[in-house]
């Protein structure tokens with residue numbers, strides 16, 4: 373299976389299909405998985421979504437989310453779905469290390485075809501059919517195009533629309549990054565299909581817990597450092613912060629974007645001390661790319677304006693390493 377028309381043929385009879393997306397799934401990964409699952413179920417396929425790790429609580433309102441199998445905690449059921457699948461959809465990632473053990477299990481199932489739909493740069497070659505578009509705002513935007521290209525735009529109802537809109541909204545930071553006229557046309561069509569954008573904005577963004585807002589205050593007040601000569605901002609979180617604020621999955625989401633609200637900051641780094649590694653998230657403005665820095669120095673990758681990776685040094689050493697690398701990538705500014 374190497375073309376969309378072959379896939380369409382394959383899908384003309386009910387199949388066992390397993391959808392997966394990357395570890396620590398975000399709004400785009402979960403939204404794309406559920407949207408595709410709802411669409412395929414409408415065509416009588418037997419569909420399951422298997423994610424490597426837990427999805428964020430902020431998305432619990434999404435229809436079908438509690439049917440998702442989490443490999444970390446439901447390994448047996450997840451493996452069963454992976455072993456029985458005739459077709460895999462890999463969404464919102466393009467290298468198998470993003471799905472850990474689920475990837476190994478998937479490759480063992482030699483009877484199944486693999487279709488990847490993703491908007492990250494430099495896809496690995498593990499798929500039978502690769503639909504890659506680094507220009508797309510989100511995998512959710514690509515799922516819309518995918519369903520439309522299969523001739524099934526009419527099947528996009530407001531349930532599918534809600535899922536797609538969620539991924540678009542979160543991956544573009546409420547239409548702040550990687551937008552295009554094409555994206556706005558997609559969104560206009562989703563609204564025509566019954567998506568309530570105001571309601572979804574509230575569900576997704578105005579639903580912080582008090583703890584999360586206080587943690588944001590702590591980060592900005594006590595853990596932020598600005599390096600003016602490299603237009604860079606850094607926020608760090610220590611193990612003690614994780615304990616004191618009882619930080620759970622999803623609690624730190626979006627904190628990094630606050631650094632870019634500063635006029636003088638073009639590059640933002642969020643460096644988190646985790647139990648065994650130190651994680652680093654990077655964001656940038658305009659044409660400044662953080663992708664290569666993440667890939668070369670922190671075993672990671674991502675997009676031009678949003679990338680990440682990890683380090684096996686301690687927190688201080690990782691922060692120092694990041695500061696030492698800055699001159700390799702960014703012009704030093706002089707002040708008069």
Ligand SMILES: [Mn+2]
Nearest residue numbers: 400464510511
């Ligand atoms: Mn995405």
